Amino acid sequence: MKKAILLLTSALLAVSAPAMAAPKPKAAATPVAPEAPEVTATKLRDAALKSNLAYDFVAELTTRFGARPAGSESERKAAEWSAAELKKMGFDNVRIESFPLQIWQRGAESLEIVGPFAQKIVVTALGGSGATPAAGVEGEAAIYETYAEFADSKADLTGKIVVILQPTVRTQTGQGYGVNSGSVRRQGPELARSRGAVGYVMRSLGTEDHRFAHTGATRFLGEQGLAALAMSPPDAEQFERLLKMQREGKAGPIRLKMLSTPTFKGAGTSQNVIAEIKGTKRPNEVIVIGGHLDSWDLGTGAIDDGAGVAITMAAAKVMLDQGVRPERTVRVVFWGSEEVSQPGDQGLSGANAYATAHAGDTHIAAAESDFGADVIYSLSLPKTDYPDFNKKLGIILYPLNIFVDRVVSTGGGPDTSPLNAKGVPVFDLQQNGTDYFDVHHTADDTLDRIDPKKMTQNVAAWAATVWMIANTEVVFQPTNGK
Amino acid sequence: MKKAILLLTSALLAVSAPAMAAPKPKAAATPVAPEAPEVTATKLRDAALKSNLAYDFVAELTTRFGARPAGSESERKAAEWSAAELKKMGFDNVRIESFPLQIWQRGAESLEIVGPFAQKIVVTALGGSGATPAAGVEGEAAIYETYAEFADSKADLTGKIVVILQPTVRTQTGQGYGVNSGSVRRQGPELARSRGAVGYVMRSLGTEDHRFAHTGATRFLGEQGLAALAMSPPDAEQFERLLKMQREGKAGPIRLKMLSTPTFKGAGTSQNVIAEIKGTKRPNEVIVIGGHLDSWDLGTGAIDDGAGVAITMAAAKVMLDQGVRPERTVRVVFWGSEEVSQPGDQGLSGANAYATAHAGDTHIAAAESDFGADVIYSLSLPKTDYPDFNKKLGIILYPLNIFVDRVVSTGGGPDTSPLNAKGVPVFDLQQNGTDYFDVHHTADDTLDRIDPKKMTQNVAAWAATVWMIANTEVVFQPTNGK
Numbered sequence: 001m002k003k004a005i006l007l008l009t010s011a012l013l014a015v016s017a018p019a020m021a022a023p024k025p026k027a028a029a030t031p032v033a034p035e036a037p038e039v040t041a042t043k044l045r046d047a048a049l050k051s052n053l054a055y056d057f058v059a060e061l062t063t064r065f066g067a068r069p070a071g072s073e074s075e076r077k078a079a080e081w082s083a084a085e086l087k088k089m090g091f092d093n094v095r096i097e098s099f100p101l102q103i104w105q106r107g108a109e110s111l112e113i114v115g116p117f118a119q120k121i122v123v124t125a126l127g128g129s130g131a132t133p134a135a136g137v138e139g140e141a142a143i144y145e146t147y148a149e150f151a152d153s154k155a156d157l158t159g160k161i162v163v164i165l166q167p168t169v170r171t172q173t174g175q176g177y178g179v180n181s182g183s184v185r186r187q188g189p190e191l192a193r194s195r196g197a198v199g200y201v202m203r204s205l206g207t208e209d210h211r212f213a214h215t216g217a218t219r220f221l222g223e224q225g226l227a228a229l230a231m232s233p234p235d236a237e238q239f240e241r242l243l244k245m246q247r248e249g250k251a252g253p254i255r256l257k258m259l260s261t262p263t264f265k266g267a268g269t270s271q272n273v274i275a276e277i278k279g280t281k282r283p284n285e286v287i288v289i290g291g292h293l294d295s296w297d298l299g300t301g302a303i304d305d306g307a308g309v310a311i312t313m314a315a316a317k318v319m320l321d322q323g324v325r326p327e328r329t330v331r332v333v334f335w336g337s338e339e340v341s342q343p344g345d346q347g348l349s350g351a352n353a354y355a356t357a358h359a360g361d362t363h364i365a366a367a368e369s370d371f372g373a374d375v376i377y378s379l380s381l382p383k384t385d386y387p388d389f390n391k392k393l394g395i396i397l398y399p400l401n402i403f404v405d406r407v408v409s410t411g412g413g414p415d416t417s418p419l420n421a422k423g424v425p426v427f428d429l430q431q432n433g434t435d436y437f438d439v440h441h442t443a444d445d446t447l448d449r450i451d452p453k454k455m456t457q458n459v460a461a462w463a464a465t466v467w468m469i470a471n472t473e474v475v476f477q478p479t480n481g482k
Numbered sequence: 483m484k485k486a487i488l489l490l491t492s493a494l495l496a497v498s499a500p501a502m503a504a505p506k507p508k509a510a511a512t513p514v515a516p517e518a519p520e521v522t523a524t525k526l527r528d529a530a531l532k533s534n535l536a537y538d539f540v541a542e543l544t545t546r547f548g549a550r551p552a553g554s555e556s557e558r559k560a561a562e563w564s565a566a567e568l569k570k571m572g573f574d575n576v577r578i579e580s581f582p583l584q585i586w587q588r589g590a591e592s593l594e595i596v597g598p599f600a601q602k603i604v605v606t607a608l609g610g611s612g613a614t615p616a617a618g619v620e621g622e623a624a625i626y627e628t629y630a631e632f633a634d635s636k637a638d639l640t641g642k643i644v645v646i647l648q649p650t651v652r653t654q655t656g657q658g659y660g661v662n663s664g665s666v667r668r669q670g671p672e673l674a675r676s677r678g679a680v681g682y683v684m685r686s687l688g689t690e691d692h693r694f695a696h697t698g699a700t701r702f703l704g705e706q707g708l709a710a711l712a713m714s715p716p717d718a719e720q721f722e723r724l725l726k727m728q729r730e731g732k733a734g735p736i737r738l739k740m741l742s743t744p745t746f747k748g749a750g751t752s753q754n755v756i757a758e759i760k761g762t763k764r765p766n767e768v769i770v771i772g773g774h775l776d777s778w779d780l781g782t783g784a785i786d787d788g789a790g791v792a793i794t795m796a797a798a799k800v801m802l803d804q805g806v807r808p809e810r811t812v813r814v815v816f817w818g819s820e821e822v823s824q825p826g827d828q829g830l831s832g833a834n835a836y837a838t839a840h841a842g843d844t845h846i847a848a849a850e851s852d853f854g855a856d857v858i859y860s861l862s863l864p865k866t867d868y869p870d871f872n873k874k875l876g877i878i879l880y881p882l883n884i885f886v887d888r889v890v891s892t893g894g895g896p897d898t899s900p901l902n903a904k905g906v907p908v909f910d911l912q913q914n915g916t917d918y919f920d921v922h923h924t925a926d927d928t929l930d931r932i933d934p935k936k937m938t939q940n941v942a943a944w945a946a947t948v949w950m951i952a953n954t955e956v957v958f959q960p961t962n963g964k
Contacts, residue, residue, distance in 0.1 A: 064599055065601070118556065234926075234929070237929070299693070
């Protein structure tokens, strides 16, 4: 018995030996070797998973301010509240930077089939689109299954209302949206106007099968622009059935009555909100992360993009909460006015204002969270020669079910694009966007669409990634191909 | 080899012997024993599973006429088209029976939080509700989590807008809706008015989490009635958060601006569409099945209740298609004006008109399909002493994944209730209603909500059940408890 006990004691001592071997000075007279960045990044990752800060922030933001259209009082109040909250949380250099923009405001909007097959169609006006006469406009529908058929057609469209039925294909990356937005939504109305049409109606750029119309910006042509509406996917299916009946000889021409009375309100003001954690060693080297604070007017901008500002803010805040400070400066930007188009195809007025005002800053990297609140599944980084950077980040991110993509990043969210154009490297924490276009730009974009647990995964990934960039000497190559 | 061939031939002859044994006269001089009703019912069941008629019918109905509000031109045109289609299909005695009703029509409707927490709320007016002044009405919100708290409260509601947040619980049977509709939707507005409130807003009687408001009838009090709106479930959650913030001292009183301008348009006309397959042996004994043709104005009434008229019509049509005729008369009714309330709490004007006009008919049984287009999972029958009736039907229905309930039926759909009250036995082919209140009474009630395959299961069950009642001498006891 005694021998056995002795053996056990020896074993226990052997196990704890390494810890006991290192002499522990009572007062830290000699400097302690700093924690490796990947160790801190892992701690930040795990701390982020335990916090509900991002969800609580987007909940309060949307509850307090609802929709935050670019240049609106609501967007301004949300910016002021955000700045106050960021100060309370302990961020440095919290400030609001204002900029001018042209304001478009939705009016009344409706569409109905009149005569045979009479019924109301669920629609919403495209941002920046023109108006019908106050009494509306009536015309025969010129229905096209695809945009290409419309663009190629030589048919006379004088007095007609163009109807485009091209669907948005569901993809994880959002490509199905990307291939439609420039053509169907952005160019379509002006092309229809140039060919004599009196109105333009497109199937919403949306993947869901509920009866929501999705707004979004078309070209900002002021009062010269054509009235343009997006209809819900189930309503587009009604037109598909009518087209089929026309081809079978069961239906004649379809007449539409359309109303849209938006107003171009002239110059207004929007603003970016900026907050920092000043770097301890290289404060002039800045990593920019953020989302956009403005939203479309139909929902409350929970997934687009209350989620993005909340996720990136919370990723920085977890550093403050854990009592660690980055060596480079981490700057969080809540961009204003991302959603709207502007005259001269400028758009992105908040991002442009930021890039201009901060052209002299040394931006090490930039990235935006603007693709909802679903989980991140991959990280794309700019090219770097810094040893093992991607590998080390991969080890931290894989437990979150995220891989580091071998493909080099080319974009980092819309509001980073003016920076990217100037040579700032951008990275991309790619979220699962499979269901994003079910909700995006609709009245259904409200808080209940967000899963708090998925949000914490986002925060954890952002915190770890940003820390690794901030606390190494990694240098990225520009991502704009120059 | 030869022996083997001979043996095989004998076997084949043996198999076909019974068919060959019966002498087949060229002209049917001697009567052939009629096929047992359960054999025909099984054939009808299987034939129904191969037909898309019900789906095609509801597709064309909703594509041609869209929403069909009670007493509208659209409801009338849909009735005329239906009657023409039923004639073309070969039904007997197709006719339209008109009746008068009082008409309520939706006007403009909106709700917004003004002042702190300003945002727009997605709402729709309750059918039969009163109007606000044309400029709307503003008042402080009196928020109640449950209807009981509101009903029990002695708080002064003068000048306030009552807000009820009671949710609708998801159930397979629809009970979660049933417990709310009489109180929250039907009685609530008048109780609020009697206590001085200037408006009434309830969480929609709906189970979904999308941003649709669900309409539905409240008491029809004419211009004396209070303006009453239903809001979408996500908007109700906004009020829940505000209530929590009020309790935590983070929010003060919530002010609402409410607008609803419906009109009471006076007397109008609606109609029932009736078609029959005249019984071969007992034509005066009538089995009534059907659905209601009217719908709420927001969607196109695909699941409520285009599906019901299509399913029951198709169940009868399969008999015509198979060249078999029932011994008792099968009567299909497309009731008009099921959805709306009427002065004096009458409602069900189509069902009442039918019950009055046909009070002298011998109704053997009645049932309505008015619970969407999901699968049927059980059949409840009235009491009967007819031997093995339930057992035989169970054998036919189980392969469709339907059991015969041991509980005796007490209801057979809303439009059968005036008949039931007069002693007509009703039966119930109970559909799965788990998701029904996601869509019911919203703009989202459109064709795309229907799964054609599930519809054929319904048609098969109705065809088999109706045939068994029509071609046996089953007699049911009244189901109204008298």
